[in-house]
Amino acid sequence: MGKNGNIIASLDIGTTKICAIIGERTGEGVDIIGFGTYPSRGLKKGMVVNIESTMDSIKHVIDDAEEMAGCEISSVYTGISGSHIKSFNCRGVIALKNREVKKEDVKRAIHASKEVTIPLDREILHVLPQEFIVDDQDGIKDPVGLSGSRLEARVHIVTGAVSSAQNIIKCANKTGLNVKDIVLQQLASSESVLNDDEKELGVVLVDLGGGTTDIVIYLGASIRYTAVLPLGGNHITSDIAVGLRTPLEDAEEIKKQHGCAVSSLIDKSETIEVPCIGGGKPRTVFRQLLGEVIEPRAEEILSLVHKEVIKSGYKDLLTSGVVLTGGTSLLEGISELTEQIFNLPVRVGYPRGVNGLSDVVHNPIYSTGVGLILYGMKHHSGNGVGNGNGKDIWKTLKDRMRRWCKEVV
Ligand SMILES: Nc1ncnc2c1ncn2[C@@H]1O[C@H](COP(=O)(O)OP(=O)(O)OP(=O)(O)O)[C@@H](O)[C@H]1O
Numbered sequence: 001m002g003k004n005g006n007i008i009a010s011l012d013i014g015t016t017k018i019c020a021i022i023g024e025r026t027g028e029g030v031d032i033i034g035f036g037t038y039p040s041r042g043l044k045k046g047m048v049v050n051i052e053s054t055m056d057s058i059k060h061v062i063d064d065a066e067e068m069a070g071c072e073i074s075s076v077y078t079g080i081s082g083s084h085i086k087s088f089n090c091r092g093v094i095a096l097k098n099r100e101v102k103k104e105d106v107k108r109a110i111h112a113s114k115e116v117t118i119p120l121d122r123e124i125l126h127v128l129p130q131e132f133i134v135d136d137q138d139g140i141k142d143p144v145g146l147s148g149s150r151l152e153a154r155v156h157i158v159t160g161a162v163s164s165a166q167n168i169i170k171c172a173n174k175t176g177l178n179v180k181d182i183v184l185q186q187l188a189s190s191e192s193v194l195n196d197d198e199k200e201l202g203v204v205l206v207d208l209g210g211g212t213t214d215i216v217i218y219l220g221a222s223i224r225y226t227a228v229l230p231l232g233g234n235h236i237t238s239d240i241a242v243g244l245r246t247p248l249e250d251a252e253e254i255k256k257q258h259g260c261a262v263s264s265l266i267d268k269s270e271t272i273e274v275p276c277i278g279g280g281k282p283r284t285v286f287r288q289l290l291g292e293v294i295e296p297r298a299e300e301i302l303s304l305v306h307k308e309v310i311k312s313g314y315k316d317l318l319t320s321g322v323v324l325t326g327g328t329s330l331l332e333g334i335s336e337l338t339e340q341i342f343n344l345p346v347r348v349g350y351p352r353g354v355n356g357l358s359d360v361v362h363n364p365i366y367s368t369g370v371g372l373i374l375y376g377m378k379h380h381s382g383n384g385v386g387n388g389n390g391k392d393i394w395k396t397l398k399d400r401m402r403r404w405c406k407e408v409v
């Protein structure tokens with residue numbers, strides 16, 4: 001009862017699965033105390049397309065997580081993805097009245113950076129400060145107290161379709177849950193997967209999901225670029241179903257059991273059993289054939305990610321290389337293929353930074369869910385937000401969220 005103030009819950013509404021995680025704040029951080037996962041049927045390419053089926057899955061996972069945790073939850077942090085997400089870098093400049101930067105000035109500069117025209121059907125999801133410039137001095141993280149006559153804020157702005165966010169809120173509300181915040185999925189994943197050094201030295205996090213591939217680039221501890229591609233592991237599965245003439249469910253199992261993204265890594269003599277469409281005796285095929293079906297699609301997805309990274313202009317600055325996460329990062333050979341395409345070091349990122357039943361979420365599939373808990377911890381507590389101004393952004397976002405909710409009801 002009284003401990004509910006220390007409870008944080010997340011709801012990752014993915015294209016292939018929905019998962020709920022309940023965390024309890026402790027002196028040292030956060031303990032995972034509840035968890036539930038269930039297949040997702042109401043989403044396409046990261047977006048809710050069927051409210052009823054999405055609600056069904058949400059009910060399942062919330063019930064399971066609540067039962068495991070032995071407590072009820074009333075609000076969740078949730079993610080957002082889909083090709084409607086558009087992001088860009090922006091700057092805002094203001095004159096300093098008293099020749100010294102006050103908290104108010106930081107707020108005004110960030111506000112000025114938001115004065116870009118955004119179409120009516122889009123909303124700002126995040127305004128992420130990158131750096132401040134006081135007169136000619138750049139690279140400043142916290143300018144409060146510095147002297148100067150001109151303050152410039154550089155920010156990364158993430159926008160999304162209002163309707164997409166509303167559908168997420170609707171699904172949650174109809175299952176009796178409040179939405180505390182909607183967080184860009186890769187931003188959440190980066191909370192649980194990336195470490196501070198990687199963010200400082202330059203890294204691209206690629207969340208290879210079922211329906212989307214989400215990208216975020218960090219350099220100098222700030223977000224520099226974000227993008228969402230409407231492609232993921234589901235495309236590999238349907239290629240297998242078509243290529244090996246097998247039902248989708250079997251294709252999914254075959255991919256997980258025997259799949260490999262680089263066909264030359266597969267032993268030529270290895271064979272696998274492939275069930276036939278409409279029943280009948282399974283066929284025996286060379287595993288390398290499976291690899292030949294998977295490789296071009298995996299290559300296509302990773303090449304599109306590579307193109308985005310080149311487009312961002314940060315390719316040559318990514319000292320920490322590439323971190324893969326999401327379910328498709330479990331595909332054998334995916335790191336090798338990524339290394340070939342990017343010519344950068346690659347690692348697969350598992351969620352960390354939580355205690356308690358952390359074993360149940362120790363899988364790249366749960367990076368977003370765990371990340372949402374950590375994001376909630378950081379913003380909820382009011383500390384760890386950094387320099388005061390983060391709190392104001394938080395407030396604005398919350399106000400915006402309330403407005404959306406009102407529109408939905
Ligand atoms: N061991 C494995 N090998 C290969 N692929 C896997 C494995 N385990 C899961 N996957 C794939 O990962 C994908 C699901 O990943 P994830 O749970 O991260 O996606 P999601 O969050 O539901 O979707 P999205 O984030 O795209 O909306 C599926 O396509 C699944 O086939």
Ligand SMILES: [Mg+2]
Binds near residue numbers: 014015185209210368
């Ligand atoms: Mg996902």
